[in-house]
Amino acid sequence: xxxxxxxxxxxxxxxxxxxxxxxxxxxxxxxxxxxxxxxxxxxxxxxxxxxxxxxxxxxxxxxxxxxxxxxxxxxxxxxxxxxxxxxxxxxxxxxxxxxxxxxxxxxxxxxxxxxxxxxxxxxxxxxxxxxxxxxxxxxxxxxxxxxxxxxxxxxxxxxxxxxxxxxxxxxxxxxxxxxxxxxxxxxxxxxxxxxxxxxxxxxxxxxxxxxxxxxxxxxxxxxxxxxxxx
Ligand code: ZN
Numbered sequence: 254x255x256x257x258x259x260x261x262x263x264x265x266x267x268x269x270x271x272x273x274x275x276x277x278x279x280x281x282x283x284x285x286x287x288x289x290x291x292x293x294x295x296x297x298x299x300x301x302x303x304x305x306x307x308x309x310x311x312x313x314x315x316x317x318x319x320x321x322x323x324x325x326x327x328x329x330x331x332x333x334x335x336x337x338x339x340x341x342x343x344x345x346x347x348x349x350x351x352x353x354x355x356x357x358x359x360x361x362x363x364x365x366x367x368x369x370x371x372x373x374x375x376x377x378x379x380x381x382x383x384x385x386x387x388x389x390x391x392x393x394x395x396x397x398x399x400x401x402x403x404x405x406x407x408x409x410x411x412x413x414x415x416x417x418x419x420x421x422x423x424x425x426x427x428x429x430x431x432x433x434x435x436x437x438x439x440x441x442x443x444x445x446x447x448x449x450x451x452x453x454x455x456x457x458x459x460x461x462x463x464x465x466x467x468x469x470x471x472x473x474x475x476x477x478x479x480x481x482x483x
Contacts, residue, residue, distance in 0.1 A: 425475065
């Protein structure tokens with residue numbers, strides 16, 4: 254298949270974990286594209302239930318849902334998201350990556366997403382990575398995404414466009430975006446971001462929960478001020 258000629262420019266594939274960021278991206282994509290696909294990954298994560306949550310959100314969003322098993326990623330390296338013997342870093346270290354970093358995860362996810370997209374004639378790929386709140390993960394940075402976009406196009410002679418709607422916004426603005434898209438409550442109650450596998454507002458103390466909660470509090474406060482002013 255010549256992906257340049259046969260690609261559908263009305264369709265997008267969202268790399269979808271069922272967390273706050275990718276769920277916001279899913280509804281962002283629904284606003285912009287006629288056909289949206291959500292692709293989740295099983296990579297040996299401790300909280301495999303996140304795939305079931307992702308599936309149920311995709312059903313509610315009425316988008317096509319698929320899961321890829323890439324559990325070799327968990328066996329390749331040692332990190333606290335896939336290895337139950339390692340306790341998760343509760344703080345982002347001053348130097349280096351936190352042990353929640355899964356080396357190669359976004360590289361593999363986006364590469365597989367591109368092959369999947371090509372097979373389905375889709376050229377738009379959406380991912381919820383953010384450089385603003387990147388927490389020390391090098392594969393969430395804009396330079397990596399841009400570089401990979403070029404590489405994927407060269408690898409498959411394609412014209413993929415990787416969209417990163419959250420790249421330059423912080424968690425508060427991600428909540429604002431969810432609100433604009435009319436899904437703030439859905440994102441708040443139905444998604445899971447927590448490293449300890451607790452849905453919605455989460456365990457409250459892991460780094461992912463703290464980032465999510467601080468962003469939500471900041472956004473709700475801003476919204477309240479705005480409502481008072483009007
Ligand atoms: Zn948590």
